[in-house]
Amino acid sequence: MIDIAFVKPALPRHGALVLPIGEGAEALSGLAQAIDAASGGAVTRVLAAAGFKGRKGQSCTLWAPALADGVAGPSRIVAIGLGKEITPEAAEAAGGALHALVQAEREAVVAAEALSAPVAAALGLGLLLRSYRFDRYRTTEKEEDKPKLERLAIATDAGSAAKAAWAPLRAIADGVFISRDLVSEPPNILNPPEMAERCRALESLGLTVEIIGPKEMKKLGFGAFLGVAQGSAQEPRMVVLQWNGASKGKKPGQKPVAFIGKGVTFDTGGISIKPAAGMEDMKWDMAGAGTVIGLMAALAGRKAKVDAVGIVGLVENMPGGNAQRPGDVVTTASGQTVEVINTDAEGRLVLADVLHYCQTRFAPRFMVDLATLTGAIIIALGHEHAGLFSNDDELAGRLMAAGKAVGEACWRMPLGDAYDKQLKSEIADMKNVGGRPGGSITAAQFIQRFIDTKAGPMPWAHLDIAGVAWSSKDLPTAPKGATAFGVRLLDRLVAEHYEG
Amino acid sequence: MLTVKLRRASREDARAPLALPLSDAAAVPAALRAAAEAAGFAGAAGQTVLLPERGVMLLGTGAARRPLDWEEAGGHAAAAAGEVRRFGIDARGLPPVAAASLAAGACLRAWRFNRYRGKPTPGPHRLDLIVDDPEAVVPLWDRASAGVRGCLLARDLSMEPGNALTTRAFTARLEALAEYGIAVDVLGRKRLAREGLGGLLAVGGGSENPPRLAVLRWRGSVAAPPLVFIGKGICFDTGGISIKGAAGMEAMKADMAGAAACAGAMLALALRRSPAPAIAILALAENAVGPASYRPGDVLRMGSGRTVEVIDTDAEGRLVLADALHYAQRFQPGAVLDLATLTGSIVTALGAHRAGLFGTDERLLAQAQAAGEAVGELLWPMPIGARHREDLASAIADLKQCASGTRQPDACHAAAFLREFAGGLPWAHLDIAGVDDRAEAVALGPRGPSGFGARLLDALVAMYFEH
Numbered sequence: 003m004i005d006i007a008f009v010k011p012a013l014p015r016h017g018a019l020v021l022p023i024g025e026g027a028e029a030l031s032g033l034a035q036a037i038d039a040a041s042g043g044a045v046t047r048v049l050a051a052a053g054f055k056g057r058k059g060q061s062c063t064l065w066a067p068a069l070a071d072g073v074a075g076p077s078r079i080v081a082i083g084l085g086k087e088i089t090p091e092a093a094e095a096a097g098g099a100l101h102a103l104v105q106a107e108r109e110a111v112v113a114a115e116a117l118s119a120p121v122a123a124a125l126g127l128g129l130l131l132r133s134y135r136f137d138r139y140r141t142t143e144k145e146e147d148k149p150k151l152e153r154l155a156i157a158t159d160a161g162s163a164a165k166a167a168w169a170p171l172r173a174i175a176d177g178v179f180i181s182r183d184l185v186s187e188p189p190n191i192l193n194p195p196e197m198a199e200r201c202r203a204l205e206s207l208g209l210t211v212e213i214i215g216p217k218e219m220k221k222l223g224f225g226a227f228l229g230v231a232q233g234s235a236q237e238p239r240m241v242v243l244q245w246n247g248a249s250k251g252k253k254p255g256q257k258p259v260a261f262i263g264k265g266v267t268f269d270t271g272g273i274s275i276k277p278a279a280g281m282e283d284m285k286w287d288m289a290g291a292g293t294v295i296g297l298m299a300a301l302a303g304r305k306a307k308v309d310a311v312g313i314v315g316l317v318e319n320m321p322g323g324n325a326q327r328p329g330d331v332v333t334t335a336s337g338q339t340v341e342v343i344n345t346d347a348e349g350r351l352v353l354a355d356v357l358h359y360c361q362t363r364f365a366p367r368f369m370v371d372l373a374t375l376t377g378a379i380i381i382a383l384g385h386e387h388a389g390l391f392s393n394d395d396e397l398a399g400r401l402m403a404a405g406k407a408v409g410e411a412c413w414r415m416p417l418g419d420a421y422d423k424q425l426k427s428e429i430a431d432m433k434n435v436g437g438r439p440g441g442s443i444t445a446a447q448f449i450q451r452f453i454d455t456k457a458g459p460m461p462w463a464h465l466d467i468a469g470v471a472w473s474s475k476d477l478p479t480a481p482k483g484a485t486a487f488g489v490r491l492l493d494r495l496v497a498e499h500y501e502g
Numbered sequence: 503m504l505t506v507k508l509r510r511a512s513r514e515d516a517r518a519p520l521a522l523p524l525s526d527a528a529a530v531p532a533a534l535r536a537a538a539e540a541a542g543f544a545g546a547a548g549q550t551v552l553l554p555e556r557g558v559m560l561l562g563t564g565a566a567r568r569p570l571d572w573e574e575a576g577g578h579a580a581a582a583a584g585e586v587r588r589f590g591i592d593a594r595g596l597p598p599v600a601a602a603s604l605a606a607g608a609c610l611r612a613w614r615f616n617r618y619r620g621k622p623t624p625g626p627h628r629l630d631l632i633v634d635d636p637e638a639v640v641p642l643w644d645r646a647s648a649g650v651r652g653c654l655l656a657r658d659l660s661m662e663p664g665n666a667l668t669t670r671a672f673t674a675r676l677e678a679l680a681e682y683g684i685a686v687d688v689l690g691r692k693r694l695a696r697e698g699l700g701g702l703l704a705v706g707g708g709s710e711n712p713p714r715l716a717v718l719r720w721r722g723s724v725a726a727p728p729l730v731f732i733g734k735g736i737c738f739d740t741g742g743i744s745i746k747g748a749a750g751m752e753a754m755k756a757d758m759a760g761a762a763a764c765a766g767a768m769l770a771l772a773l774r775r776s777p778a779p780a781i782a783i784l785a786l787a788e789n790a791v792g793p794a795s796y797r798p799g800d801v802l803r804m805g806s807g808r809t810v811e812v813i814d815t816d817a818e819g820r821l822v823l824a825d826a827l828h829y830a831q832r833f834q835p836g837a838v839l840d841l842a843t844l845t846g847s848i849v850t851a852l853g854a855h856r857a858g859l860f861g862t863d864e865r866l867l868a869q870a871q872a873a874g875e876a877v878g879e880l881l882w883p884m885p886i887g888a889r890h891r892e893d894l895a896s897a898i899a900d901l902k903q904c905a906s907g908t909r910q911p912d913a914c915h916a917a918a919f920l921r922e923f924a925g926g927l928p929w930a931h932l933d934i935a936g937v938d939d940r941a942e943a944v945a946l947g948p949r950g951p952s953g954f955g956a957r958l959l960d961a962l963v964a965m966y967f968e969h
Contacts, residue, residue, distance in 0.1 A: 377909060382851030384911030386887040416882050420855040439936060440853025469911075 097128025
C-alpha cells in the first residue's frame with residue numbers, strides 16, 4: 003500500500019512534483035511558483051501552451067525541466083485540474099486520475115499549500131483507492147511493468163490538521179482494500195472456512211470475532227442456510243464480528259447497529275445451474291460479506307464511537323451429490339418454511355437465517371443487509387446505483403444521502419403486498435422466487451418476511467449490489483474489478499448519525 | 503359500458519340484486535344480521551356476500567375514504583353481481599362523490615369486449631345507482647364517467663387484433679373522435695417524409711400498413727401552453743429483423759397501448775369539456791418483417807436532425823417516440839408526457855404493479871405520480887444516470903438506439919435516449935410495459951388490457967392544469 007505522508011513544503015530533488023490547480027486560479031504560489039521560477043518560467047509557459055486551465059479531468063506533464071544553477075529537480079511535473087469548486091469530492095477524483103500519471107515514479111510530492119486539510123487528505127485518498135491492485139497470483143510479471151509509486155508526500159503547512167483528517171480516511175482505505183482483496187480472491191482459495199479465518203485475523207484491530215460452523219447452525223435451526231451448503235464439500239461458516247467502540251469497557255448503553263452480508267464464495271447456481279458463459283464472475287457472489295468485513299475493519303481502524311455488529315453468512319453453492327433440489331422444503335430459523343423453486347436463488351435463503359439470528363440475538367437499532375442478490379437489479383438500474391429497499395423512510399433517506407456523499411449511489415425501489423403475493427407457495431409458507439416480473443422486489447419481499455416487526459418497529463434496509471460490486475471498467479477511484487461498494491457508504495452512515 | 507341510471511328509490515326485482523355498501527358488521531341492517539354473521543361478513547374492503555333470496559348484496563367498504571376506495575368497492579360489487587343483466591348499488595346516505603365513484607368502479611370492472619364473439623359473455627349491462635339527490639350526483643358522475651369512457655376506449659383499442667387495428671384502422675377510429683370536438687390531423691408518408699421523421703418511417707417501412715402520425719387537439723378554454731401526450735402506437739410488433747421468439751408474440755398486438763391511453767385521455771378531456779388545452783401525438787406503425795424492413799446497423803436521420811445507429815430493430819418504440827417528441831416542439835407545450843409499452847427491462851424491474859417513471863422535471867414527475875395514486879395507476883421513479891447515456895455512444899452516429907449485449911438496464915437506456923429528443927421541455931416518460939395488461943382481474947378491471955394511463959392523464963390535467 004502506498005504510504006501517504008504529510009510533509010513541510012520543499013522542492014523535491016527527484017520523483018514527481020504534483021501541482022493541483024483549481025479552474026480560474028490566480029498566479030502560481032508556493033512550491034508551484036518556486037519550481038516555475040527555478041525553471042525559468044517553464045511551468046507557466048507549458049501550461050499556457052497546453053491550454054491547461056485547471057478544469058476537472060485536465061492534466062499536463064512536464065518532463066525533467068532544467069533548473070537554474072543545474073540543481074537536481076523532479077523528473078516530472080504534473081499539473082492536475084480540480085475544477086471550479088475545490089471540494090473533497092473533486093480532489094478525490096483528481097487524486098484517482100493522478101495515480102496513472104505518477105505511478106512510474108517511486109515518490110511524488112504534492113504542492114498542497116493552497117488546499118484545505120480535508121481537500122488535501124481527499125486527494126490522497128483518491129490516489130490510494132485508485133492504486134489498488136490484486137497481483138498475488140502473478141508470478142511472471144516483469145518488474146518494469148509494475149507500478150512503482152511507494153510514497154505520496156503531501157506538502158502542506160497545515161500538517162497536523164491534514165494528518166488528523168487523514169487518519170480516519172486511511173482506516174477506511176484499509177477497509178476498502180480488505181474488502182477488494184476478499185472479493186478478488188479466486189473461489190478455490192477463498193472458501194467459507196478460509197474466509198472465516200481471514201475474519202479471525204481482524205481481531206488484531208480490536209474486533210471480537212466468533213466463527214460458527216454447521217453443527218451449531220443445526221442447533222440454531224438454520225435449515226435454509228444449511229440447505230444451500232449441503233451440495234458443497236466446503237463447510238459453511240457464519241462469522242459474527244463485533245466492534246464495541248461506544249461501550250468499550252462499560253456496559254452497552256445503546257443497542258448496536260447491525261450489518262449483514264451475503265457471502266456465497268462461489269455460486270454455480272446449484273442444481274438450477276447457471277450457464278457457463280461468465281460463470282467465473284460468481285466468485286464475487288460474496289461481495290456483500292466482503293463489504294461488511296471491510297466496513298467492520300474500517301470502523302475498528304478509525305476507532306469509531308459506535309457499537310456495531312457485522313454478520314456474514316459464508317457458503318458455497320454447488321451441485322454436489324447431496325445438493326438441495328428444486329421442490330425441497332426447508333425450515334428457516336424463524337420457523338417459517340420455504341419451498342425452494344430455484345436453487346440459484348440461494349442468497350436470500352442464507353440471509354433469512356442470518357437476519358433472524360441477528361435480530362434475535364442483538365435486537366439492533368437497525369439492520370442493513372448487502373447482497374449481490376439478483377440479476378434483475380442490473381436490468382433495472384444498471385451499474386451506477388445499488389437497489390435500496392427499506393421498511394423505514396428515515397434509514398433509507400440516510401443511506402441515500404451517505405451514498406451520494408461518497409459516490410456510492412443508491413436508488414430506492416418499491417416494496418408492497420402486491421409483490422409479496424408473488425411468493426405464495428402451494429406447499430410451504432413461501433417460495434424462494436416470485437418469477438421474472440419485479441425479480442429484485444420479490445427477493446426483497448422474501449427477506450422482509452424475516453424481519454420481525456410484531457414486537458415493534460425494526461428498521462431494515464436491503465442493498466442489492468449485484469450491479470455495483472464489480473466493475474467491468476475503471477472508475478475514478480477504483481480500477482476495474484472489485485469496488486468494495488458499500489464500505490464507504492456505511493462508514494459514512496455511521497459517522498453521520500450513529501456516533502457519539 | 504354499463505348503462506348507469508341515477509334513481510331515488512330501488513325497484514323491487516329479485517333478479518337485480520342491490521348492493522349495500524357497509525363499513526363493518528355493525529352497519530348491517532338488523533334484518534340481515536343473522537345472514538351476515540353466518541357468512542362471516544365483517545365489512546372489510548372487497549368482501550361481498552350475495553343474499554339472492556332477499557335481492558341484496560352485502561358490499562364491504564372498510565374505511566373507504568378516497569374516491570379510489572369507493573371505486574374499488576363499486577368494482578367488487580360488479581364482480582360479485584356475476585352474470586345478472588342488471589344490478590343496483592344503494593348509495594343513499596353517502597356523499598355524492600362516493601356515489602359517483604361507486605358507479606365508476608362498477609363500470610370499469612364490468613367492461614367486456616364482445617366484438618368477435620357470436621354470443622356475448624354474460625354479465626351486467628345496467629346499473630341502478632340509488633341516491634338521495636340525483637341532481638347533486640349528476641355533475642360528479644359526468645366527470646367520473648368521462649375518465650371511465652376514456653379508459654374503456656383505451657382498452658377496446660388495445661384488445662383489437664393486429665389484423666383489425668392496422669395503422670389505417672387506428673387513424674379511422676381516431677378521426678371519429680371529431681364528434682366530441684377533438685381536431686384530428688393525420689400525417690401520411692408524404693408529410694412524414696417532408697418533416698424528415700426518419701425514425702417513424704424506418705420502423706413502419708417493413709409493413710404493408712403505412713406509418714402514421716396522428717395529432718389530436720383539444721383546444722380547451724384557457725390560453726395556456728398545451729400539455730402534450732405522446733403515445734407509442736405499434737399496432738403489431740414482430741420485432742422486425744431482430745424478430746421476437748414465437749412464444750407469447752400474440753400479446754404484441756397491444757404494443758399500441760400507450761397511444762390508446764393518450765387517445766382515451768383526450769376523449770375524457772373532451773367529454774368533460776376540460777378548460778385545459780391538450781394535444782396528443784400518436785406515432786402509429788407496424789413493426790413488420792418485410793423486404794423493406796430497416797436493419798440492425800442502419801443509421802437513421804431523425805426528425806430533429808440527429809443520427810441514430812440501429813442496434814436492435816425490436817427497440818423500435820423509442821425511434822417513433824423520438825420523432826413524435828420532436829414534432830411536439832412546434833406546439834410550444836407547457837409539458838410533455840409520453841406513454842409507451844417500451845421495454846421488457848421495466849417488467850423485470852417493477853413487475854406488473856407499477857409503471858416506470860422517468861423524466862427531467864421534478865415537479866412534473868411528482869404531479870404524475872400523485873395523479874397515478876389518485877386513480878390507482880401506480881408509478882415508481884426510475885433513474886437516468888450519466889452512465890446510461892454513455893452506454894449509447896455510437897462509433898458511427900450521434901447515438902445508438904440501445905446498448906448491445908444481454909442483461910442491460912434497457913428501460914433506463916431508452917429513457918436516456920428519449921431525453922435527447924425532449925428538447926429541454928418539462929418531460930416525463932412512462933414505461934407501461936408491465937401494467938398495460940392484467941394477468942388476473944382486479945377491482946377495477948377484468949383480466950386483459952387495463953387502459954393504464956388514460957385515467958392517470960385525465961386526473962393529472964384535472965388536478966394540476968385547469969387552474
